[in-house]
Amino acid sequence: MNTLALREQIQQALAHEADSGALAQQLQGQLAKLHPTIQLPASDARGVLERFVAAYIEQVPDVLDAAYSVAREAGIEEQIKPVLKLAEQFFLSPPSVMEGHQGLDALLDESYLAHRLVEEVNDRYITHLGQPLIPLDTTVANLIAHQLIGEPFANQLDEAVQHTMDGLLDDSVFQQSSVQDYRARLSSPQTLAAWQSWPCLSRQLGVELGLPA
Numbered sequence: 001m002n003t004l005a006l007r008e009q010i011q012q013a014l015a016h017e018a019d020s021g022a023l024a025q026q027l028q029g030q031l032a033k034l035h036p037t038i039q040l041p042a043s044d045a046r047g048v049l050e051r052f053v054a055a056y057i058e059q060v061p062d063v064l065d066a067a068y069s070v071a072r073e074a075g076i077e078e079q080i081k082p083v084l085k086l087a088e089q090f091f092l093s094p095p096s097v098m099e100g101h102q103g104l105d106a107l108l109d110e111s112y113l114a115h116r117l118v119e120e121v122n123d124r125y126i127t128h129l130g131q132p133l134i135p136l137d138t139t140v141a142n143l144i145a146h147q148l149i150g151e152p153f154a155n156q157l158d159e160a161v162q163h164t165m166d167g168l169l170d171d172s173v174f175q176q177s178s179v180q181d182y183r184a185r186l187s188s189p190q191t192l193a194a195w196q197s198w199p200c201l202s203r204q205l206g207v208e209l210g211l212p213a
Helices: 003-020 022-033 045-074 077-092 103-129 139-149 153-168 171-175 179-186 189-196
Strands: none
Touching: 003 022, 003 045, 003 077, 003 103, 022 045, 022 103, 022 139, 045 077, 045 103, 045 139, 045 189, 077 103, 077 153, 103 139, 103 153, 103 171, 103 179, 139 153, 171 179, 179 189
């Protein structure tokens, strides 16, 4: 994994935002348009969104590093590495649909692609194996990011993820004789212990944000 390059790219984007304030201005214009289920404090709504975006983006390399560590420790590297490499490529070589986006604005799009890819992989593994490949729930965070990116562009990103998944992980993968052995490793104490050693993965991104109960 080349997450060092991702981290450098993120730091460059954060520096660009500090100089330009481009994303902050964009978020300010979106405040009144956000779905009412996205709860923000009245006193610092834009600041909360800015911190959410930064945390959402910065979590991507942490997720990739953690997942790769789990893959090696639990003996499931063969299954998980193609997924991680693809998520990494969303950053390093963004799809053509991302052209024209810069700074944190671009990285929010790319982070959404990476997080949505993980979410889709998890959904498929739950369907076929009864449990996720990567025990990280970013559903709420992805819904918020979808809102911030805006439609129809966020829907185009979703379509890009679906198209990618169709070629990466079709149903035939789960018909292989090795799947049951893999399933046993996925729920093994070694795998569970490996994930517990990465507590940052269980934190809710942007704790000030949330959907009403």
